[in-house]
Amino acid sequence: MSDAAAVSVLDDLRDEGVELDLLVAGLTERDWALDTPAAGWTISHQIAHLAWTDAASLLAATDADAFAGEVEKALAAPESFVDEGAEAGALLPVGELLSWWRDGREQLQVALREAPVGVRFPWYGPPMSVASMATGRLMETWAHGQDIADAVGVPREPTARLRHVARIGVRARDFAFGVRGLSAPGEEFRVELVGPGGELWAYGPEGAGQRVSGPALDFCLLVTQRAHRHDLALRAEGADADQWLDIAQAFAGPAGAGRAPKTQGA
Template identity: 55%
Template sequence: MSNPETSVTEDPHAALAALSARVDELVEAAGVEGWNTDTPAEGWDIAMQIAHLAWTDEVSVTAIRDADAFGTVVEKAVADPTGFVDAGAAEIAATGRDEVLARWRLARGELADALKAADPGEQIPWFGPPMRPRSMVTARIMETWAHGIDVADALGVDVSGDPAFTGALPHVARLGFKTRGFAYLMNGREAPASDVHVALTLPDGTDLEFGPAEADQRVTGPALDFCLLVTQRVHRHDTALETVGADAEEWLRIAQAFAGLPGGGREKGARA
């Protein structure tokens, strides 16, 4: 069985660049006529999805380069926790397709440069716990992957075997595992003291493992299903994930790898 650290320590910067470029290609191929296609995220069309990525990349650059300015952003988010993210994406989306795409391309390039130049030990402020640069790269992979899945689903494109999307899976899975305690916190629950062992299989047959091998609580199954679940792109019942132990099952029902309030997830059968 392979060492999971071998997979997750592959260059995350390259993984993020490849994934972003692939999502960009999907949007370009859809053309002007596909720009306002509805995605599985209620109220969000492709324009909103890309605008949100642009907004978040811009805010990430601010967090790295100007902590005081980012603090102002956080204050606005606290004042309107349920509408702030949507408002930011909607403001950018209103500028039109060409402007949104240009803004996203510029922002993700600036972010890539900022993350590579940052001190590896630096604690970058964020809406959740502060992150080191490597963790922020992983977070951007996770979010770009999740919104890329929404875009692909909206366009009817199967990316389950796409190299850029599958290459992101180890990074998303690792973040999904590491945010177990955070998911309980965001749901107002106390995280159980028990450890969980997670054993996942990538599309190419490679295995990923996280957590103590001797743990009684266990999660096994396809890495794709786990990543879809922790980004709330699939209902728990529509996955092939198997659990041993009540704590493991409870976690999967509230799992979220993203910062902020718990999302609504997907309805049962929406991605069967």
């Protein structure tokens, strides 16, 4: 693989995993049983989900026929197969679970870096390029890492890696409408986000009538459904943009329930 964009996101995926690994490596076995903001999921569930999805990604990248069987399982139980994977992994001893996650991350890195230029892998939705698969894994690593950080009360410093999460969130706009049975707006939105270093991340035409603006971190928390919009400093201009902020999601699958607002009276 020689695509510069794919190499860049793979580097960022690696770094995101290392940052989360440093956090969980310092936890006690008791900490792994702590509840996270995701209902019914402990820290063990969060890492088990990441390990399980890395394993699915590796299978998709290395054995398309075998992965097709996993897709059939998902289609047979679309509302529960993700939770079932996390539940099974969470039952493993902490050391075994941590090794599974670490080994899977490394194997996936190798498989994606060695993939031929232009290859597309099967997935639960449309086929994915190397860059798309790596970006999806980074988004999930960051989002589930946020749940873990919230569970143990550790603040995280936002990084420029959030650009990948924000981009998925913007690109998933029409999916967020469609998965709820709504027609997607016909026009592009303008999204202007302020990155962690004060830089502007802009998407869509400058003259768009429908606009969203605010901190990149807040947008990423919104589209990964880690915070309610009423707790975030995001602004919408236009009815369609306003509706989007109520339903946005960057992840595939059924519409998420989201998080309840922390702000009283919201």
